[in-house]
Amino acid sequence: MDFDPRWLLLILPVAFALGWLASRLDLRQAKRDPREAPQAYFKGLNLLLNEQHDKAIDAFIEAVQLDPDTVDLHFALGSLFRRRGETERAVRVHQHLLHRGDLPELERARAQHALAQDFFKAGLFDRAEAAYLALKGTAFEPEADLALLSLYERSHDWERAQATAECLEARGIGSFATQRAHYLCEQALQAESDGQRERAYQFLAQALALAPKHPRALLLRGQWLLRDGDAHAALTQFEQLVQLAPESFNLAAADYARAAYQAGQSRRALKTLDERYAQAPALALVLAQNLIEPEHQRERLAEHLRQQPGSLDGARRLLALVNELPDAVAPQLKAALDRAAKPRTRHRCAACGFESGHYFWQCPGCLSWDSFPPRPVEEL
Structure with a gap:
């Protein structure tokens, strides 16, 4: 049977119509889904x-x-x-x-x-x-390294934290010198607890080379020198601390007084403590002076209360030295002052508000470094 070309006149329009209809259906579906x-x-x-x-x-x-x-x-x-x-x-x-x-x-x-x-x-x-x-x-490598730094701090993997901070600094993310000095101090504490004193001192030396004004490294080195019987060297460290980081000196005031007494430099230490107290009155400085001259502690505490009448901790300590109160009243009054003073002698994180009776270099709540002022709540 011969093909009739006239069929093309019918097939082509039908195929075109079907193609057009299919394209319109696809277009409507494509428009509907995104909508x-x-x-x-x-x-x-x-x-x-x-x-x-x-x-x-x-x-x-x-x-x-x-x-x-x-x-x-x-x-x-x-x-x-x-x-x-x-x-x-x-x-x-x-x-x-x-x-x-x-x-x-x-x-x-x-x-x-x-x-x-x-x-x-x-x-x-x-x-x-x-x-x-x-x-x-x-x-995303910079963001990943910052997260890894936080992760290593949480897990107390200070060596890896140190390496990660160095990478971030090399990449120009910022300066991590203070944090790296803290990592070295943490490694020093670990070495000291393991009995590796020489290695512990080496870590502190690295921390001070990295951040010469780092108060924690100066404080630790002074305390360890005092513990090891080198009062003169300890005194030098504490005097550097009062010059380079005077606010943090309050944390070392008592150790400074002991070092000065052992080194025979009590008068010099009293002068330094007086000068520091004139700049920023603090009970820690008064207590350090009382360690050197205990015979004048009542007078000094009374003078501190005159200058700082809101110091409940000072009042509590002065009351403990007073014997003129009736026996029936003294215990209750002392107990009441102890309860009232306790929350005011705590340290508070400036970043998250976490409070503790112990001073922390890194907040246990928000993990911020140096967010605890070296003064108790009542002196802020």
Whole structure:
């Protein structure tokens, strides 16, 4: 049977019509999906701004289902899970992104960084460390190193913290000299507790070479020299401290008085303490003077209360030296003053407000360095 060319006149229009119809259907579907996905996304964003986190998560999940290839929606959802403390779900979201073969290198590094943050938030520090180390050579390496620095501080891995801080400085992120000096002091304390005194002194020397005005290194070296019987050398360290970091000298005032007494330099020490007290009155300085001249401690405490009438700790100490009170009243009065003075003798972190009866160079609450003023609460 011969083919009739006239059939082409019928087939070609039909094929064209079917192609046009298919393209219109695809176009409508393409227009509808992006329109629905942003609508769900903006709905989730609005709920998030209104602190409705549970509903925002549902909206973001809906947006991801409508457009599973949208990377930013996955990151938004994972971040929201992490903020809510649902770290397992955040990990699954970011691991799903990492398993995608079509993800560009920058987005892959971003997903790796988000995954490391998930592990850190969950307290899985070993996995967080591995995830951050995997970011070497990527655009997120500086952020990863900063996070690793915090991680090493938390785990008291001072050697690695030192190396990481050096890398950050070399990259021009900022100066970490003070923190590195603290790391060396921590290593010195570890060496000293292990009986390696010479090594401990070497760490302190490195700290002072790195930060010559570092009060902690000067204080530790003075205390250790005094403990080892070298009062003259200890006195020199404490006098450097009062010159270079006068505010921190209060922490060493009692040790300074003992060193001066042992070195036969009591008069010189009293003069230094008087000069420092005239600049910034503090009970620690008065107590140091009383160690050298205990016979005048009542007069000095009374004078301190005249200058600092709000010093409950000073009043408590003066009351302990007074014997004229009736026996029926003295114990109750002393107990009341002890209770009232105790919270005012604590140290408070200037960064987060954490309070402690013990002075810390690094706040146990927020991990900030040098955030504790060297004065108790009542003297601030």
